[in-house]
Amino acid sequence: MNILVCVKRVPETGARIVLTEDGQRIDTRYLGFTVSPHEECAVEEAVRQIEKHGGQSTVLTLGPPEAVEQLRAAMSIGIDSAILLETDGEEWPPMPTAEAIVEAIRQQAEAGNTFDLLLFGNESADAGGYQVGVRVAQALDLPCVTGIKALEIRDGVAVVRREAGGFWEVFEVPLPAVLTIKEGINVPRYPSLPGRLRAKKKPVLEIKVGTRAGGLQKIRLRTPEEEASQVQILGEGPEAAPKVVDLLEELGLIPS
């Protein structure tokens, strides 16, 4: 089994998003970086499938040089190697992102490295385009199922489940295939110290990619208007309980 997982570096925004003055990006001066929980779960799933079936795994990102941090994080929980499609830091729209990933996958295939399973997050944490995995699948003519919350591989077939309106939808697709993962498929492990040390020595293939425009062109970012705080403090500590129950009664929420 040979698995590729694709992730995206995003700022770890807290309770408020602060934008740069020109509205072009999030002000990340005081922020750390991470990947979407969907992608964390995709990385964990790749590691689990390799633990079960044997083989190797690769993590790929398209991003600035600093995104190597997210690649090392994935390698620290068990991914074997990494590919960095290095940009100049500008955000890429989904179409060119998918094209660059497809090119990298083709180059790997030419070098004898063909993937049986391509994992993506269902949607990126920041831009939320819901399309890079699907575009890659179409370009490579691979079957694709999105929103996966359970995966079992049997005899070259991926049996997957996703949630839809109170039901599990079950699909079976032959490998190679593309799956986009949702959080909840597993609970990702924390990296161990030896895992972190090993990750530092694992190979990262760096490929520079030039800037590319797409047909979805960002003009500016805006934060939605915040309403002024109207909070009513009901009290402090357990003494506030009668006030809370008054409120529950007022809202008609206490069944008789």
Next chain:
Amino acid sequence: MILALIEHDRGEVNPASLELLTFGRKLAGSMGTSLHALVIAGPKSLAEEAAAYGAEVVHMAAHEQLEDYAPEAWARTLTQLMDAEKPEVVMAAGTDRGNEVLAHTAAMKDLPLATNCTEVRVGEAFEVTRVRWGGSLLEDARLLGEPRLLTLAPFSTAAERLPDPPEPTLRSFAPTLSERDLRVRMKERLPIRTEGVSLTDAPVVVSGGRGVGSAEGFAVLEELAGLLGGAVGASRVATNNGWRPHADQVGQTGSKVAPELYIACGISGAIQHWVGCKNSKHILVINTDPEAPIVAKADYAVIGDLHEVLPAVCAEIRRRRGT
């Protein structure tokens, strides 16, 4: 012409598609064009519903192999209708299926796609506003391509039924599908078992975060939810620590809930959590820290330790009930 894909599950229309039609009708008005709808493998009642929300023409696509939802086959059907009808805009609801079908459509046609839009402005350029970070951030963008492909963020437009719905003009459409288009098909459908009230239907959601401290710590949240006929929710810290299953998670990568009352206990109010609960009618916070960001955003707050406040609230409910 604007073409809107109607989403349905075995004949039952998705409410997000009615929002889409309302949005599409207004956009068609502002562009001086007409609104068409596409129903794939659905009953005629869907066409009537589409007309009641503004579709002037409803294309009914049918194929012997198309019974259940199949993403690529739906996208192929849509691209073939696009070839035949040459719409200016093609749109779907920003649901799991709507985004999936339009992503396939965009890839097949090598077109850009703007997902989860809340507004469209048509002037010299075609501009959209779309949501990022699950709704915490807006992006204004120019969208290129012929046709323009977009999905509409759910709940961003209120569905409006026409007072006097006209009879829909029906046109049948027979797509040509290959085995390849049908390679991803649902094999079975299994009900998800849930105990008690579900998170998204509950009138009250009692949610816990890091402040709860442990899996056992959730017992008092369970107790209050039980007394109120509600459900228990959680922040990602609680699910990530294995205190609660992921199905309980509220937020950007969990469920979006809108109960009468959301009670956030030991949750700080990160934007990724907030987008999952902000549509609640009322929000009550229980937090030791008066400066926690969620306090200022809430309607009501109790400053205190949830492990002291919640038992006192449960006791008070019992006392008033005389049980």
